Amino acid sequence: DAGITQSPRHKVTETGTPVTLRCHQTENHRYMYWYRQDPGHGLRLIHYSYGVKDTDKGEVSDGYSVSRSKTEDFLLTLESATSSQTSVYFCAISESSEGYTEAFFGQGTRLTVV
């Protein structure tokens, strides 16, 4: 899995609680991404980072925040989890944003908000 570790792999949390998912890479890639995957939908981009402290919003960023204080770590935070955020979350990394560059995905975190 190209040196990407997501933690935790599974989490159940209650509505209204904060949740932080972690993505750790050992490839020293500049770009890191957070996606969510829901049944019947393709993966959708939440946020991405193009360097330490440099982040930008994706298609479905509402209710999520991110931080990247080190090249290797990209954190996704749900400030106040809602049931609509029940999903499988994937982190991806890429050496550059150029269109022909490979993007590698982590194994995913299954989050259930009850």
Add this chain to the structure above:
Amino acid sequence: KNQVEQSPQSLIILEGKNCTLQCNYTVSPFSNLRWYKQDTGRGPVSLTIMTFSENTKSNGRYTATLDADTKQSSLHITASQLSDSASYICVVSPYNNNDMRFGAGTRLTVKP
């Protein structure tokens, strides 16, 4: 409406048979098209990447084709194996990796 549509949604074939998965897209402009394989409980893994100037790309028993004029791509799997059972995802980028548009995938089951 999703800009990347895949068909069929699911497919069951017998081991050793060939199959073809379809991807139609409306994404514009066009930078590249990728096919990913996603095993159950795992992240997607890249099979092929094609730019507009490429109309075919192979990776072992997997062959992807691209018709940029009709905005269609197909993934052909030859001599299927049980390990081919997975979801296959078509991804189209208008510009770069920051803007990849994912199809919902085709779920392939290969039976012995």
